[in-house]
Amino acid sequence: MPTRRKTIAIDMDEVIADALGEHLLRYNRDFAHELTEPLTRASLHGRWLWDAVPPHRIRDLERYMLSDDFFRVLPVMPHAQRVLARLQTRYNIFIASAAMEVPTSFTPKYQWLAEHFPFIPTSHIVFCGDKSILRADFLIDDNPRQLRLFESSNSQGHPHREGILYTSPANVNLTGFRRVNNWQDVETLFLP
Amino acid sequence: MPTRRKTIAIDMDEVIADALGEHLLRYNRDFAHELTEPLTRASLHGRWLWDAVPPHRIRDLERYMLSDDFFRVLPVMPHAQRVLARLQTRYNIFIASAAMEVPTSFTPKYQWLAEHFPFIPTSHIVFCGDKSILRADFLIDDNPRQLRLFESSNSQGHPHREGILYTSPANVNLTGFRRVNNWQDVETLFLP
Numbered sequence: 001m002p003t004r005r006k007t008i009a010i011d012m013d014e015v016i017a018d019a020l021g022e023h024l025l026r027y028n029r030d031f032a033h034e035l036t037e038p039l040t041r042a043s044l045h046g047r048w049l050w051d052a053v054p055p056h057r058i059r060d061l062e063r064y065m066l067s068d069d070f071f072r073v074l075p076v077m078p079h080a081q082r083v084l085a086r087l088q089t090r091y092n093i094f095i096a097s098a099a100m101e102v103p104t105s106f107t108p109k110y111q112w113l114a115e116h117f118p119f120i121p122t123s124h125i126v127f128c129g130d131k132s133i134l135r136a137d138f139l140i141d142d143n144p145r146q147l148r149l150f151e152s153s154n155s156q157g158h159p160h161r162e163g164i165l166y167t168s169p170a171n172v173n174l175t176g177f178r179r180v181n182n183w184q185d186v187e188t189l190f191l192p
Numbered sequence: 193m194p195t196r197r198k199t200i201a202i203d204m205d206e207v208i209a210d211a212l213g214e215h216l217l218r219y220n221r222d223f224a225h226e227l228t229e230p231l232t233r234a235s236l237h238g239r240w241l242w243d244a245v246p247p248h249r250i251r252d253l254e255r256y257m258l259s260d261d262f263f264r265v266l267p268v269m270p271h272a273q274r275v276l277a278r279l280q281t282r283y284n285i286f287i288a289s290a291a292m293e294v295p296t297s298f299t300p301k302y303q304w305l306a307e308h309f310p311f312i313p314t315s316h317i318v319f320c321g322d323k324s325i326l327r328a329d330f331l332i333d334d335n336p337r338q339l340r341l342f343e344s345s346n347s348q349g350h351p352h353r354e355g356i357l358y359t360s361p362a363n364v365n366l367t368g369f370r371r372v373n374n375w376q377d378v379e380t381l382f383l384p
Contacts, residue, residue, distance in 0.1 A: 133316075
């Protein structure tokens with residue numbers, strides 16, 4: 001009897017798209033005159049970017065995300081394309097972004113996926129807010145809040161679903177989830 | 193022991209938003225000179241609008257959907273607001289639109305929901321393509337293809353999920369799903 005093909009939902013920002021890198025680039029460029037040294041991924045260790053800037057600069061970070069080009073120009077995370085293409089031969093792959101948090105991101109995110117992940121059918125893109133709505137066996141996400149929402153139905157008679165934490169500077173100290181540090185780790189985990 | 197609050201996913205077009213009405217209005221206005229009589233909901237009986245117009249007019253229907261204002265001006269289906277607000281007191285409600293089919297619809301659909309259904313949190317809006325990705329107990333949709341995708345996991349150890357067919361002119365002859373003809377029927381079914 002054929003076994004069911006499992007479904008993996010994949011977050012966008014910090015998992016396949018380097019939004020933090022773009023944030024740091026713009027922030028260090030615009031506020032160099034205020035900084036004793038540039039903000040780096042390493043210097044964030046355990047903090048969200050939002051908690052690492054002075055309170056009056058949070059609006060500037062938000063402004064970056066609202067600009068037309070922000071989500072359109074993000075670098076692709078290393079090996080994400082190659083590994084996702086391989087995963088797609090063995091799993092149902094859906095891209096699931098919490099895009100409802102930034103409604104101006106819908107179109108640039110859609111265009112970005114068409115450019116960098118043309119092998120993902122558009123029918124397998126999901127823009128949502130609360131990832132408890134995803135029917136999948138696995139969710140790979142950097143955000144522990146979304147992983148907890150995703151796993152929240154586990155005690156209620158649903159098949160077990162597992163949230164997998166993709167390492168980002170903010171979540172390095174977090175425990176309680178299986179962790180992947182990069183796309184090679186994803187490849188090893190799902191295509192051993 | 194408290195029972196789990198069940199989740200109902202609700203389609204947009206033809207279920208809470210009268211997209212067909214807007215299509216008919218524009219089509220009958222623009223092509224009155226070609227029509228012996230106006231197209232009506234009744235005259236579609238069992239046909240999708242796409243199958244009821246001459247082949248060379250399908251592009252015009254598509255053009256309507258791509259215009260900036262189409263999804264922004266749609267009338268709300270009668271009683272949808274009142275019944276959804278009531279349902280929300282007893283169920284988890286998500287709005288789930290296959291918006292990926294018309295990417296230009298993201299922003300107008302989001303704004304339309306904010307205007308007409310402000311009590312639905314934006315985190316409970318889902319723009320997707322293939323509704324098999326929805327983890328919900330029920331999906332109310334006029335499109336049998338999406339209902340079948342939604343139910344496709346039923347034989348695979350998931351809790352039973354049920355697609356409920358919301359009547360539209362195209363689906364009047366379809367059997368195989370529990371059917372609701374209007375929002376009063378939804379109210380009776382879920383809040384007896």
